[in-house]
Amino acid sequence: MEQTVMENEVSYLPPGIIRNILLRLSVKSLIRFQRVCKDWKNLFKTPSFIADHLHRSTQKSPLLVVDSIICRSNPWRLCLLNREMQALEFQNTHITNSFTSSRVYSSYGLLCVELIGRYQHSFWLWNPCIRKLIQVPKPLDRGKYSVGFGFSPIVNDYKIVQLCMSDDLVDQVEVYALREGLWRAVELRDLEGVSVSGRSAVTCNGAIFWFGLKEGEEEEDCELVIVSFDIAMEVFTLIPFPNIPLTLESCFDRLTMYQNKLAMLAPTVVGNPESYLIDLWVLEESTDPSKERWSWTKLYTSRPNPYRFSISPIVWRNEIVCSLNSSKPENHEAKVVFCNITTDEFKVFTIPKCGNSSQMFDYVESLVLLDRIEV
Numbered sequence: 001m002e003q004t005v006m007e008n009e010v011s012y013l014p015p016g017i018i019r020n021i022l023l024r025l026s027v028k029s030l031i032r033f034q035r036v037c038k039d040w041k042n043l044f045k046t047p048s049f050i051a052d053h054l055h056r057s058t059q060k061s062p063l064l065v066v067d068s069i070i071c072r073s074n075p076w077r078l079c080l081l082n083r084e085m086q087a088l089e090f091q092n093t094h095i096t097n098s099f100t101s102s103r104v105y106s107s108y109g110l111l112c113v114e115l116i117g118r119y120q121h122s123f124w125l126w127n128p129c130i131r132k133l134i135q136v137p138k139p140l141d142r143g144k145y146s147v148g149f150g151f152s153p154i155v156n157d158y159k160i161v162q163l164c165m166s167d168d169l170v171d172q173v174e175v176y177a178l179r180e181g182l183w184r185a186v187e188l189r190d191l192e193g194v195s196v197s198g199r200s201a202v203t204c205n206g207a208i209f210w211f212g213l214k215e216g217e218e219e220e221d222c223e224l225v226i227v228s229f230d231i232a233m234e235v236f237t238l239i240p241f242p243n244i245p246l247t248l249e250s251c252f253d254r255l256t257m258y259q260n261k262l263a264m265l266a267p268t269v270v271g272n273p274e275s276y277l278i279d280l281w282v283l284e285e286s287t288d289p290s291k292e293r294w295s296w297t298k299l300y301t302s303r304p305n306p307y308r309f310s311i312s313p314i315v316w317r318n319e320i321v322c323s324l325n326s327s328k329p330e331n332h333e334a335k336v337v338f339c340n341i342t343t344d345e346f347k348v349f350t351i352p353k354c355g356n357s358s359q360m361f362d363y364v365e366s367l368v369l370l371d372r373i374e375v
Helices: 015-023 027-033 038-044 047-058
Strands: 063-069 077-081 087-089 101-107 110-116 121-127 132-135 145-152 157-166 169-177 182-186 194-196 202-204 207-214 223-230 235-240 255-258 261-269 276-285 294-301 314-316 319-324 333-340 346-352 356-363
Touching (some): 027 038, 077 346, 145 207, 202 261
Antiparallel strands (some): 110 121, 121 132, 169 182, 194 207, 223 235, 319 333
């Protein structure tokens, strides 16, 4: 029996199926498809579509971004290592503010760029994938401070947390929420008598973590702790430190994330000073009231290797990754060491056109900020 097609009949897909197909596309394709029709352009800017697309992106293997230093005239440059281990260069946005140094924080498809000048610092939220940038209102300047940046799927919001310190102790906390667009003061509570390291903030599973030091009545009573900030609830918790030989000064930038849990990378010298082991510790949280709430488990120890720990080692795709600072930064190359947790193999990867690395972090593509006005 032959199928009859009406002359004026128009074949179409239901809107739900079209939306499901579009959610699976890359950000680059979606930006191009904004020109297809006004309905699609408006759809891509809806908070629900942006959130659903971000959720799908986070299920894929993340990309690796290397924040590099080429020279004093260009102190901020990002290089991207994609899923095929190809090195690409981000097209950096042009920020006119003069600054002497920078630091970049990454969370769920959005970058928080902190620009540090001689007398002030400023924050910018940047989505390099869609080339959207907004400047955050000026926070309170109070001398020494530490910054964290993260995303909570519970409240579907990004937040910047600034811990201001006096006499090395946290004495004020300010939080900037993207959805509200302003800074708010948050109660200290458990942060009374606590100092934090300046560069160690890591975001994991809806919380921001710092290395901290809790004061005791006597100097010998001080104890190392992990400071946790719940992004949704905006409360702080102090987590016991694992029983490993690290001091607060040697802890800088050794927090990371492994399988969506907070983790720590600890180096150990073995035999001669040129040989190192790398231990991977993971934080477990128990819901059993008869057990301790927090516990640390050592999941991996590398074989001896000659690669000395550098700034900001992380775990990326089942690999421990750290950079090797070049003695000749004019070569504009970044050497990155990969230690495979499964095979225990070490490999050195060279990223061209990318000078000495100052930090590395995961990155996923997103449409976040597409509905915002670009600055």
